[in-house]
Amino acid sequence: MANERLRSAMLTQGVTADSLAEHLGVDPKTVERWITKGRAPYRRHRLAVSALLREDEGYLWPDGLPDGQRKDAADAEVLKVYPHRSYVPADLWLQLFGRAEREIGVLVHAGVFLAENPRWAQLLRLKAAGGVRARILLGDPESPEIRRRGEEEEIGEGVAYKVREVMKLYRPLYSVSGIEFRLHRSTLHNSLYRSDDEWLVNTQVYGVSAPLTPVLHLRKVAGAELVSTYQQSFEKVWSEAIPIEGRE
Numbered sequence: 001m002a003n004e005r006l007r008s009a010m011l012t013q014g015v016t017a018d019s020l021a022e023h024l025g026v027d028p029k030t031v032e033r034w035i036t037k038g039r040a041p042y043r044r045h046r047l048a049v050s051a052l053l054r055e056d057e058g059y060l061w062p063d064g065l066p067d068g069q070r071k072d073a074a075d076a077e078v079l080k081v082y083p084h085r086s087y088v089p090a091d092l093w094l095q096l097f098g099r100a101e102r103e104i105g106v107l108v109h110a111g112v113f114l115a116e117n118p119r120w121a122q123l124l125r126l127k128a129a130g131g132v133r134a135r136i137l138l139g140d141p142e143s144p145e146i147r148r149r150g151e152e153e154e155i156g157e158g159v160a161y162k163v164r165e166v167m168k169l170y171r172p173l174y175s176v177s178g179i180e181f182r183l184h185r186s187t188l189h190n191s192l193y194r195s196d197d198e199w200l201v202n203t204q205v206y207g208v209s210a211p212l213t214p215v216l217h218l219r220k221v222a223g224a225e226l227v228s229t230y231q232q233s234f235e236k237v238w239s240e241a242i243p244i245e246g247r248e
Contacts, residue, residue, distance in 0.1 A: 001037075001038045002035060002036050002037070002038055003034060003035055003038045003060070003061070005055075005059060005060050006034060006035055006049075006053075006060050006061075007035050009053040009055045009060060010035075010053065012053075013052070013053050013054065015052065015053065017031040017032055017035065018031075020049065020052070023048070023052060024045055024048055024049070026045070040061045040063070041061075046060070046061055056224075056225070056228050058224070058225050058228065059228065076221045076224065077218050077219060077220060077221045077224045077226045077227055078216060078217070078218060078226070079217040079218060079219055080216075080217040081214060081215070081216055081217070082214060082215040082216075082217070083214055084211065084212050084213065084214065084215075085202050085210055085211045085212070085213060085214075085215050086211045086212070087215075088200070088215050088217075092200075092217075093114065093117075093120075093193070093200070094117070094119055094120065094123060096193065096195045096198060096200060097120075097123055097124075097127070097193075097195050098123060098195075099195055099196070099198065100127055100132050100195040100196050101132065101196060102132060102133070102196050103132065103133050103135075103194060103195075103196055104124070104127060104132055104133070104134040104135070104194065104195055105134075105135050105136075105137075105192065105193070105194035105234055106135070106136045106137065106192070106193055106194070107137040107184070107188070107190075107191060107192040107193075107233075107234050107237055107238075108137065108138060108139070108188075108191045108192075109138070109139035109146060109149060109159055109162070109163060109188055109191070109210075110138065110139065110159065110162035110163045110165075110166045111138070111166065111191065112162050112165070112166055113211075114193075115166040115169045115170060116169065121169075121170075121172070121173060124173060124176070124179055125173070125176060125179075127178075128176055128177065128178030128179050129178070131178070132178065133178060133180075134178060134179045134180065135180050135182070135238060136170065136179070136180070136181045136182075137181075137182050137183075137184050137234075137237055137238060137241055138163055138166060138167065138170075138181065138182075138183055138184070138244065139159070139163050139183070139184060139185075139188065140163075140183040140184060140185050140242075141160040141161075141163040141164050141167075141183075142160075143185040144185075145185055145186065145187055145188070146159050146160050146163060147159075147160065149188070152206060152207050153207065153208075153209055154207075167244065170244075174244065174245060180243075181243070181244040181245075182238065182241035182242060182243055182244060183241055183242055183243075183244050184237050184238075184240065184241040185240075185241075186237045186240070188204060189203075189204050189233075190202060190203050190204055190230070190233075191204070191210060192230055192233070192234050194231070194234065197219060197220035197227065198217075198218070198219045198220075199216075199217075199218040199219070199220075199227055199230060200215055200216070200217055200218075201215065201216040201218060201230060202214075202215050203215070203216070218230070
């Protein structure tokens with residue numbers, strides 16, 4: 001069976017079979033077999049191709065990794081686990097985003113602790129000016145999902161109020177090129193904070209406010225799938241969210 005994922009990734013990046021073969025030091029016919037017959041290359045070649053095409057090894061060759069290797073790779077992606085968000089060092093949040101060279105992403109209901117930090121707004125402006133894409137997803141304060149979250153935390157309209165206040169705090173950034181804001185109506189299972197391939201995942205626990213729930217510090221590893229799962233979740237929410245302009 002042909003490997004359409006590999007073919008598509010090569011087309012997206014403008015990489016031909018000949019140029020890929022030259023890059024890897026293999027025969028072009030070998031590359032053609034990877035594409036047309038779906039044969040899996042040696043691991044060293046899979047990693048090199050994944051890096052060149054900027055795709056996960058597990059995405060390009062979903063059946064190419066033994067179960068044990070998948071588990072080891074997933075374990076390697078976990079840098080640290082914090083029992084509560086309040087235990088995450090205060091400077092780590094801005095240090096994380098300060099390392100971004102391509103992408104910043106935030107998926108929250110409100111994320112008050114971040115929005116209230118004036119250094120965060122300054123950092124967003126600086127990164128956007130340097131060509132980093134920043135995408136911020138906030139919960140739609142009019143949505144039933146936000147209302148239900150308030151009920152679960154026994155604070156009524158408190159969550160919706162927090163979102164509206166955060167929207168006001170972000171207002172000066174709405175017109176900044178490179179910074180995008182959208183409102184989502186997803187059932188938020190985790191708050192996600194992305195800086196390129198490094199993530200902080202604030203898990204959501206029923207009836208417990210976010211500062212009291214665990215946080216995973218992750219970094220993407222070639223061939224692993226843990227970070228990729230959160231990335232796919234972020235992209236799905238983003239695709240279904242609406243621009244924030246006009247919703248204040």
